[in-house]
Amino acid sequence: MSNKQQVFSFDIFDTCLVRTCGESYNVFYILAKEILGDDAELSQINDFVLIRKRGEEYARKALINEQNEEITLKEIYHFCDFRSITEIDNNSIMQKELEIENEVLLPIYETKKTIEHLHSKGNTIVYISDMYLPKEFIIKKMKEYDYFVDEKLVYVSSDIKKTKETGSLYRYIQKELNIEYNNWRHTGDNELSDYMIPRKLGIKAKMVKFDYNLYEKSSINPCIDDGDIFNAYPFSLCRAVRLANQSNPQNFFAADFIAPIFVPYTYYILCDARKRGIEHLFFIARDGYILYLIAQIFSSHFPHIHLHYLYASRKSLYLPGIEQISYDTIKDIVPLDKGIQGILYSLQMEDFDYSHLSINGLSSLEILKLLLEDKSFVENLNKQHYKQNDLCARFFIQEGLSTPNCAIVDVLGSRRCHQFINNILRHNHMPEVFAYYYEVMHQRIIDSGKYTSINFQEKNIHSKTYHHVSQPLCEQYFCITNQQRTVGYQNINNTIKPIFENDPINDRYKEKIFNANKMILLAYATHFIKHPVVNPILCINKAQFCLNVFYHNPQKEYLEAFNGFFCTDGNAKYTLLQKNNLLYTIIHHNKFFRWKEGNLVYNSGGFYRIIRAILTLRFFRQRTIV
Numbered sequence: 001m002s003n004k005q006q007v008f009s010f011d012i013f014d015t016c017l018v019r020t021c022g023e024s025y026n027v028f029y030i031l032a033k034e035i036l037g038d039d040a041e042l043s044q045i046n047d048f049v050l051i052r053k054r055g056e057e058y059a060r061k062a063l064i065n066e067q068n069e070e071i072t073l074k075e076i077y078h079f080c081d082f083r084s085i086t087e088i089d090n091n092s093i094m095q096k097e098l099e100i101e102n103e104v105l106l107p108i109y110e111t112k113k114t115i116e117h118l119h120s121k122g123n124t125i126v127y128i129s130d131m132y133l134p135k136e137f138i139i140k141k142m143k144e145y146d147y148f149v150d151e152k153l154v155y156v157s158s159d160i161k162k163t164k165e166t167g168s169l170y171r172y173i174q175k176e177l178n179i180e181y182n183n184w185r186h187t188g189d190n191e192l193s194d195y196m197i198p199r200k201l202g203i204k205a206k207m208v209k210f211d212y213n214l215y216e217k218s219s220i221n222p223c224i225d226d227g228d229i230f231n232a233y234p235f236s237l238c239r240a241v242r243l244a245n246q247s248n249p250q251n252f253f254a255a256d257f258i259a260p261i262f263v264p265y266t267y268y269i270l271c272d273a274r275k276r277g278i279e280h281l282f283f284i285a286r287d288g289y290i291l292y293l294i295a296q297i298f299s300s301h302f303p304h305i306h307l308h309y310l311y312a313s314r315k316s317l318y319l320p321g322i323e324q325i326s327y328d329t330i331k332d333i334v335p336l337d338k339g340i341q342g343i344l345y346s347l348q349m350e351d352f353d354y355s356h357l358s359i360n361g362l363s364s365l366e367i368l369k370l371l372l373e374d375k376s377f378v379e380n381l382n383k384q385h386y387k388q389n390d391l392c393a394r395f396f397i398q399e400g401l402s403t404p405n406c407a408i409v410d411v412l413g414s415r416r417c418h419q420f421i422n423n424i425l426r427h428n429h430m431p432e433v434f435a436y437y438y439e440v441m442h443q444r445i446i447d448s449g450k451y452t453s454i455n456f457q458e459k460n461i462h463s464k465t466y467h468h469v470s471q472p473l474c475e476q477y478f479c480i481t482n483q484q485r486t487v488g489y490q491n492i493n494n495t496i497k498p499i500f501e502n503d504p505i506n507d508r509y510k511e512k513i514f515n516a517n518k519m520i521l522l523a524y525a526t527h528f529i530k531h532p533v534v535n536p537i538l539c540i541n542k543a544q545f546c547l548n549v550f551y552h553n554p555q556k557e558y559l560e561a562f563n564g565f566f567c568t569d570g571n572a573k574y575t576l577l578q579k580n581n582l583l584y585t586i587i588h589h590n591k592f593f594r595w596k597e598g599n600l601v602y603n604s605g606g607f608y609r610i611i612r613a614i615l616t617l618r619f620f621r622q623r624t625i626v
Contacts, residue, residue, distance in 0.1 A: 007179050008118050009126035011164075011188030012138060015208060016111050016127070016147060018243050020104045020527045022220070022236030027104065028052045029229045030531055031097050035086055048085055055080030056132070069166055070157035073097070073132050098137060103530050106244040107145035108210060111187075119148045126153045126173065128164060128186070130193060135159040153177075164193035170201055210243050212236075214555065215256050219546040233531055234260045234539045235546075241524045249561035250516035256558075257550065258478050258517060259524035260543035261438075264536035265454060266294040267528070269409060269436050270302045271536070272452065278434060279405040282310040285486055287411040287479040290521060297525040308399060310408065311486040311498035314417060319348050320388035321420020323427075325381055327372050333416070336364040343368055348384055348488055352377060391489040393428040395496040401425070407434035412475050414441045419448035439474070454540060469551055469576060469595045472567035480513045509564045552597060553615045559602045577602045 010016055013024070021027060032048035033040060058079040059071045077094045086093075119125055125148055129138065135156040142149045155173055162168040174181065181202035188194025189208055198205040212220060212235075220235035242255035269291075273281055283292035292309045299307055318333040335342040340359055344350050357374065359367050371377045396402050402425065408418060418435040425432055435451035442457045457467070484500035491497075533539050550558065559577060566573050576595050582603050597615055604611040 005124060005179065005183065007124045007126060007177065007184045008115075009128050009173075009184065009186045010111065010115065011186075011190065011194050012127055012129040012142070013131060014189045014210060015187060015194075016108055016115075017105045017141065017145075018108050018210060018240045019101075020106060020237045020240040021233055021531070022239070025049070025053065026229055026233075026236070027097065027100050030100050030104070031093070033230070033531075034096055034100065035082075035088055035093055044085055048082065051080055051082055051085070052076075068161045069163045069168060070130065070161055071132055072158045073134065076132060098133075101133065101137070102141065104527075105141055106240045106527075107147070108243045109245055110210075110243075110247060111208070112145070112147060114187075115148060124153070124177075125150070126155070126177075128155045128169060128173065128188075130157045130163045130165055130169070132158050164188075164190075164197060167197045167201060170198055170203065174201075210239075212239050213256070214553075215546045215550055218549045219260070219542045228534075230531075230534045231539055231542075233533055234264060234528065234543070237524060237527055241520060241527070244523070245520060248516075249558055249563075250513055251520055253558050253561040254517045254520035255524065257543070257547050259521050261540055261547070262291060262478065262521060263294055263525045263528050264533065264539045264543070265438055266291050266525070267298060267532060268454070268536040268540070270295060270298055270305060272436075273305055273407060274302060276407075276434065277405055278407045279304060280306045280308060280400055280403065281407055281409055281436075282308045282399070282401055282433070283409045284417060285309060285311050285313065286481045286483040287475065288409050289481045289483050290479060290517060291409055291411070293518065294521060294525045297522060298529050301529060306400070308401075310399060310401065312417065312421070313486045315346065315348075316388075316486045316488050316498070317392065317417055317420040317424070318346065319385055320392040321423045322385070323423055325372075325378065325385060327369060330372070331365060331368060334364070334368060339364060340367050340371075343371070347381060348388060349377070349381060352380060388488065389424060389427065391491065391496055392424045393430070394491075395489050395498075396421075396425065396428075396430070398496050401433065402428075402430040404431050406431070407436060409436045411438045411479055412441070412471065413437060414443055415445040415448045415451065418451060419445045422449045454537065455544075469598070470547070472576070476567050477513065477562070477565060478517070480510055480517065482511060482514050513561075513565070551595075553612065554598050554601050555612070556601050556604070556608055559598055562598075579603065582607060 013019075019027070021030060028049040029045060031052070032045040036044055036048060056071070056076045056079075059076045062079070063071050063075060073094060077090045080090060080093075082088070082090065082093060115125055127138075127142070127149070131138065133156075135154060135158065138156060139149055139151055139154055142154075155169060157163045157169060160169065160172060162172050164170060170186075173179075174184075182204070184198075184203045185206070186194065186198045186203050187206045187208055189210065191207065195205045195207045216235050216239050219238075220232050238256050238260055241259065242252055245251045245255070269281065281295065283289065283295065289309065292307065295307050299305075314333075322329045322333065330347070334346045338345075340354060341350075343364060344352055344354070354371070354377075357370055359370065362370065393402075400406070401421075408421060410417065415435065415437070418433075422432040432449045435449065437451060437453040439455035439457060440451075440453045486498045487501050488499040489496050490499055562575075562577050565577075566575055574594070577598055580599075580603050582600075582605055600611050601608065601615070
């Protein structure tokens with residue numbers, strides 16, 4: 001190699017690769033659980049980890065000298081004695097550690113793109129690592145993630161016995177490649193070995209920090225402080241998945257806020273269903289679609305639970321699910337803000353000719369009373385009711401919902417869908433179904449059958465305080481989908497098919513959000529299930545607290561995810577964020593904005609840091625008062 005040629009070198013761990021479990025020593029806790037079993041006591045796990053850590057300490061004391069600056073994984077295990085805890089031999093434990101390292105490593109997207117760009121320009125790419133793991137293992141992992149790797153240009157301290165920390169590994173590479181230090185650019189995350197040492201040698205060094213952000217720290221720190229390493233895993237996984245994907249607001253938001261709630265929630269459902277003896281889970285369209293996709297990732301771990309996606313909606317269930325045609329049973333299910341067209345649409349009576357009725361100036365309830373006094377309308381409504389009830393029942397039988405030990409899964413709701421599904425099943429002499437909800441509303445139906453919920457709106461602090469933000473975000477952003485709305489059922493060649501809404505339900509923005517959420521959540525779920533947490537409910541609660549921090553104190557780069565996002569509230573369509581000048585936002589933030597903190601930060605401009613500082617102080621003062 002010419003000594004004039006430009007060389008770019010990169011540290012590997014936490015620069016090119018990141019661990020889903022966070023710190024490197026967390027691998028030892030996962031290893032302990034794998035070796036000792038899920039029922040191992042915490043004292044055994046901690047002792048196992050201590051033996052592994054001491055083994056490394058003893059190996060370094062015994063083997064490190066002026067000629068040998070690094071140790072190997074094999075040498076570490078020579079100094080480990082696990083016999084008081086397990087009969088499994090050291091070599092098998094060491095191989096299991098390598099398997100876990102292989103499982104927990106993800107690429108860092110931004111570094112990979114930088115390397116691809118530099119390589120495309122003809123630059124020499126070198127990888128350097130102070131690491132006890134074998135060089136062959138590292139090369140294989142880098143290639144798995146499509147990093148450009150020339151095996152001759154990968155330098156690992158355990159292989160060469162020299163380290164970056166002393167500078168000897170840099171000097172070794174300089175002689176090996178015959179390069180001048182001033183033509184060398186190095187990037188890494190360690191202030192000493194990746195920045196200060198190479199700069200002393202004349203290498204142009206650049207520090208990168210792929211750290212936990214504010215929200216991840218808000219969730220992970222309490223777990224670490226409590227010594228709860230396993231329940232900290234979902235939040236270190238947030239960081240890893242965020243770093244492994246393109247840097248944009250949609251991916252950031254999905255990784256830090258949606259994934260650590262919806263993925264553990266889906267895992268909890270499957271665990272609870274197994275305990276209850278539930279054999280079939282039906283995820284209700286459309287809000288349940290993303291949960292259904294996550295559950296498919298987990299399905300091999302729950303082989304006795306069958307997953308189904310049920311095409312159903314309020315529109316398709318309400319008419320067949322009411323017990324009788326009367327004013328009292330119908331007035332609660334028709335929209336009171338959409339006039340006669342809305343009433344007829346919700347009752348699947350769009351074709352009814354109401355031209356003979358005088359409805360001018362009447363309210364929706366008055367129109368409904370007038371319709372129910374019309375003999376022709378009531379006759380047709382009864383026919384439609386019996387027809388749709390029969391179609392629903394046949395659809396449920398066809399899809400398997402009529403069998404015993406079934407449950408439905410939904411996200412947010414008043415439990416009215418659950419009520420009408422059970423009404424249809426009961427009317428047709430079929431067993432009722434259990435229901436899972438992430439959160440049930442304060443105005444929920446009480447007598448609708450057995451169910452369980454993670455949250456109850458009247459008790460959920462973040463839902464009570466920021467209900468006007470949390471509910472539309474959860475229903476219309478977290479659950480955004482490319483699925484069409486079911487509005488009824490039809491019989492085609494003795495097969496019951498769903499009828500979908502004619503209007504297109506997805507614009508380009510919705511498709512963009514759905515694709516981002518799907519990509520991030522499925523990636524998160526894939527790694528989550530490899531090392532599932534001890535207490536998913538605890539993790540969900542911590543993730544909800546993290547979300548509450550966001551509502552109180554949002555970062556601007558995350559708010560950009562909602563640029564173009566519209567919420568619906570009945571007939572109304574509105575945005576959570578409105579672009580205005582900062583002065584207008586400050587003056588009117590208590591009057592015109594549903595989410596005053598979000599709009600203050602969104603419109604802060606150059607005063608962003610000041611606004612954030614004020615909101616941070618306010619948030620911690622509120623916590624102190626509470």
